[in-house]
Structure formats: structure tokens, C-alpha cells
Amino acid sequence: MNDLIRFLDVAGVNSDVREELDIAWKSVLQHGRFVGGPEVELFEEQFASYCEASACVGVGNGTDALQLILTALSIGAGDEVIVPANTFAATAEAVCSAGARPRFVDVDPGTLLIDPAAADAAVNSRTAAIVGVHLFGQMIDVPRVAAVARRHGLALLEDAAQAHGARYAGHRAGSVGTAAAFSFYPGKNLGALGDAGAVVTQDRSIADRVRRLGNHGCSPTNRHVHRERGRNSRLDSIQAAALSAKLPKLDDENRRRSALMEAYAALLPSSYVPVAVSPAAQSAHHLAVVRTAQRERAVSALNSAAIGWGVHYPVPCHLQPAFSAFRERLPTVETAARQILSLPISPTLGEADVARICDVLRGVTS
Known part of the structure; x- marks a missing residue:
């Protein structure tokens, strides 16, 4: 197991x-x-x-x-x-x-x-x-x-x-x-x-x-x-x-998160694209978010491999029932909401864990 x-x-x-x-x-x-x-x-x-x-x-x-x-x-x-x-x-x-x-x-x-x-x-x-x-x-x-x-x-x-x-x-x-x-x-x-x-x-x-x-x-x-x-x-x-x-310890842990994101970028299959980071930005990498056209299949594979995941966020704010009075048509965020997937990232994670996650995702490609 x-x-x-x-x-x-x-x-x-x-x-x-x-x-x-x-x-x-x-x-x-x-x-x-x-x-x-x-x-x-x-x-x-x-x-x-x-x-x-x-x-x-x-x-x-x-x-x-x-x-x-x-x-x-x-x-x-x-x-x-x-x-x-x-x-x-x-x-x-x-x-x-x-x-x-x-x-x-x-x-x-x-x-x-x-x-x-x-x-x-x-x-x-x-x-x-x-x-x-x-x-x-x-x-x-x-x-x-x-x-x-x-x-x-x-x-x-x-x-x-x-x-x-x-x-x-x-x-x-x-x-x-x-x-x-x-x-x-x-x-x-x-x-x-x-x-x-x-x-x-x-x-x-x-x-x-x-x-x-x-x-x-x-x-x-x-x-x-x-x-x-x-x-x-x-x-x-x-x-x-x-x-x-x-x-x-925060700065050291953020540097650890950055190293893990570099590992994801190197090992992820091409059908999983990390969200872009501006050249002027130094991200704290709170979440490891990728975009993929096969999110449902990826989630199923991650579940079978005992790997956690998240989606941030599957329903954009302007489409939430609580904010129905403020509806807009916002195509970029609506498209992204169907594609985004958050992968594990934590200062306690190792490069071997990232490699295993990417191996599982490699088996779910279009």
C-alpha cells in the first residue's frame, strides 16, 4: 500500500x-x-x-x-x-x-x-x-x-x-x-x-x-x-x-516551498501546466496550482494513490449562490475554474514525494 x-x-x-x-x-x-x-x-x-x-x-x-x-x-x-x-x-x-x-x-x-x-x-x-x-x-x-x-x-x-x-x-x-x-x-x-x-x-x-x-x-x-x-x-x-x-522559520519554509515548485516544474508532464509566476514576483507558494484538461481523471488517480489534492476554487465568487445579485460574465476565471488543480506542497514534503505525484499524473495524460 x-x-x-x-x-x-x-x-x-x-x-x-x-x-x-x-x-x-x-x-x-x-x-x-x-x-x-x-x-x-x-x-x-x-x-x-x-x-x-x-x-x-x-x-x-x-x-x-x-x-x-x-x-x-x-x-x-x-x-x-x-x-x-x-x-x-x-x-x-x-x-x-x-x-x-x-x-x-x-x-x-x-x-x-x-x-x-x-x-x-x-x-x-x-x-x-x-x-x-x-x-x-x-x-x-x-x-x-x-x-x-x-x-x-x-x-x-x-x-x-x-x-x-x-x-x-x-x-x-x-x-x-x-x-x-x-x-x-x-x-x-x-x-x-x-x-x-x-x-x-x-x-x-x-x-x-x-x-x-x-x-x-x-x-x-x-x-x-x-x-x-x-x-x-x-x-x-x-x-x-x-x-x-x-x-x-517562515522564510526558510517559503524557500523550501519554492524548491518543491521547481521540482514540480521539472517533473510534471506537459499536460499539467503550473500557474504562471511574474518575473517580478517572489511567490510564497502557498498552493501548487496547475491547469489540466483532465482534472477528473487526475483526481481519481491521486485518490487511488493515497495522494491529497484540492481545487482553489471550483466555483468562482461571481457564480456562488450567496453572491447571485452581483453576477458578471467573466470568461477567463470561468474557464480556469474547470481546469485548476492544487497539488500537495508543504515544507515537510520531499522531492521524492513530488516525483511520486508526478509519476501518478504521468499515467493520466491525454
């Missing part, structure tokens, strides 16, 4: 920092400040520095992070926010939760990231922001999308939930937009031990308002005074401690 190759090896990644995680848990348990403990401030400082940004605010999850940014910028009812249709539903969900309308646009056929020309064409008098989703580990075409935002006076928000440590033209994810939303869901390149997220920005006034909104709208000088309607979205101390334990 073949050994199982997991799509995500969360347990394996965590085992590499088990000692640090044990120490973190004992420390938090001892001081008892499970919310707002010293670990939160420390991680916020560390992650802001890592992202080459001015400020970081820990929040409950990545979806909250994006919604809190929109609310902090007073984007809501009557506003439109441009969103690429090729993203997880949470991106559009956050826009709707803030009271705004998502305007879905198509993607570049090579990278499957937001098409700057499509974003430009979608701008109208109600447009308030563009959400640039750094998908699969790769940042968007920052100069072109930022130029669209500047030309129309729009906020550029980074959805960096899949791009911890990624760069474009030397700039880190989290450092190039008005503000950035990060998720630390356990399967991310930098994953917590449960739900967690952060807002990163160069603008401390945005960070200050996000912090207030995520703490019930409390005044920073008097917790009994609520100057605006906020919500409860705070980073737990134990999650912050776990993230601080993992952050020093």
Missing part, C-alpha cells in the same frame, strides 16, 4: 516547533492574560517589521481583518469595491458585511490574479476601493493595479491571506497598499493553532481605528466609553505566542 501524502501537513509543520509551542502555552497559562496578553503586542511588533510596515493589529481572523479595514476607511453602504472573482468567498463576504457592493472582475489568464485592465474598466462613480488578492502565494501586479487606484483616487487593499512573506519587485506583501488583511488559519504558510488574523498598514491612524473597532469601539483611554459601534475581534495571547514561535 502507498504511504499517504497529505495535501496539507499541518501536524508535521507544528511538530518542528513543538518545544517552542509548549513553552508558549505554559507561559500564557501561568500569567492568565488569555486576551490582550504581552504576547499580542510582541507579535504585532514582529509581524509589522517582517512585512516592512508601520503597524500591525491582531484580530480574530482574516475575514474580520478585511472587513475592519473597510469599516475603518468608512467604506460601506452605497460604495462599490472591486474584487477579483478568483478568490475565496471570504473576500466578497467581508465587502458585503461592511455594507458595500462587490464588483467582480476577471483575472489575468497566466497568473489568475486580478487583471489591472479589468479593474480599470470596472471603476465608476461609486467605486471606493480595489481589493488586490495575492492568491496562491503570489502578489498581484502591484505597479499596474496601484496605478489604477491612484488614477481614480481609490484605496488599494491587500488580501494577503495566502501571501505571508511574498514579494513583488522587492516589496513585501502587506507593505504596498492602503492596508493589508492577513489570515493565520492553521493551513497558511504562517498558521496559528486556530483562527487568527491581522491588519498591517503604513498608516497608524488606520491601525488605531481598526484596534478600536475590533475592541467594541472602546476609547483607548477609557474602556468604559464606547465612542463608536465596534465588534469583538481580537487576537488571543496563545495564538500570538504560537505565531511568534513560527515566524522566524
